[in-house]
Amino acid sequence: MLSQRQSPAIEIAGLVKRYGDTTAVDGIDLDVPTGAVLGLLGPNGAGKSTVVRILATLLRPDEGSARIGGYDVVRDAYRVRQLIGLTGQYASIDEDLTGMQNLTLIGRLLGLSKRQARHRASDLIEDARLHEAAARPVKTYSGGMRRRLDLAASLVSQPAVVFLDEPTTGLDPARRGDIWSVIQRLAERGSTVLLTTQYLEEADHLADDVVVLDAGRIVARGTPDDLKRRLGRQTLEIKVTDPARLGETARMVTTVIGSPSITDEQTGQLSAPVPDGRIMPTVVRQLDEAGIEVSELALRLPSLDDVFLTLTGHHATSDANENTTGTSSEGSNP
The missing domain is CATH 3.30.70.920 (Lrp/AsnC effector binding domain/regulation of amino acid metabolism (RAM) domain)
Known part of the structure; x- marks a missing residue:
């Protein structure tokens, strides 16, 4: 168990985000301990991706505050970006480049020397178990391989805090298992991970704690087993x-x-x-x-699905319109 004396890696207080008459995030208070894996669950439009975008400095909150590693996501956005990695629902890699070239390029853009960038890319390729495909163009990769490469791309800077917004959306169970292995190794090395997911078994398998969002509010928090026991x-x-x-x-x-x-x-x-x-x-x-x-x-x-249904009155659904890189079902980027 993590020490309660550790400073939170993520601190959220009174966070509010509105899109016109719609309140996507409605007064959230949340701390995430350093080194923890937090699963953020909720139905379509619950506010999960909006929270991630605010924490990743891609959106400004209307009220409240959020801090990453002690830095305010609005006032200290530059410093926050140096601490975080973000993997959205859609790949942000160049399909015409090889896997190795993609990661090396990102390393160079982050200021690494050629040697450092190649070394870092090689380590990430190995960690993502893509060594056999490292020299192939990404357009020849399977969906699971692309997701692993995209996750590796977000880790080039060795971030202290990683946001994974629906990282296994659209993958079959076997390919999701590959991503789970990468996430588990990431957590074992001390990174703090905030994971949004539509797959309840994913949160059950990976998360130390689970937060359930509904209509922009936190309706429950606890370990997966704690939440299951609440059903009685x-x-x-x-x-x-x-x-x-x-x-x-x-x-x-x-x-x-x-x-x-x-x-x-x-x-x-x-x-x-x-x-x-x-x-x-x-x-x-x-x-x-x-x-x-x-x-x-x-x-x-009870399964986490049972818990979710009891807490929210409906099943978790795929957030098809709620993504990190495009227009959100919760509203458009300002």
Whole structure:
């Protein structure tokens, strides 16, 4: 766990951003500890990308303040830009250049010598596991390879704080896993990461803390497990070795927990909501006394998707119009 004495890498107080009559960010207060990975979740138009753009000095807030590493994002924008890296939803790389050339060029633009730029680019290519494609034009890359290169491009300056705005949008699960590995290594090396995502399992897998935004306001914050426990219900899952005894098992479970279970005769599985995990020993004892053998027995917390639906009243949806480099569904850049 991170020390509570560390100064926050990101400090937000009373942040407000309006687009005409629409309030995209409505009085947010938020601190992110140094070295943490914060998942920022919310439905389309919740304000996630607007928050990222303000923190990245691309938008000015209408009210409140935000600081990165102690520097104000408005008054000290130049200093803030030296501390941060930003990966948006769409690649900002040159498709006609090779992967190596893209990263070397960025290094040179950031003031590195030729030797330093090539060395840094080589390290990032290796870290992103793109060494076999480093000499190929980016236009020949797959979607997952492009996203990894784009993420590497945002890390050339070795930023202390990294903003990842929907970094795996449009990728299949296997390619998302590649990006997750890069993000995990980034966090292990001490960078602070703010991750906005439409994939709830992504936040569950990567984030130390999760903040749920809805209509520009924070509606919940906590670790993924903390948020799941707030729902106050868990799911008992049992798979019997002999499917013929599934009905008997279901009746026994219903008697113990006081509510009906859902059964799948083809798989020999049943699931049932339970109010308290302490009921598990009683279920195990009843199964043993009845001589019912099971191949699987588990108590599952609600998913982060369940939490999100309970907190906001709707599912997280793809922010197709809310992106870092273009026009936002929350309003246009001033």
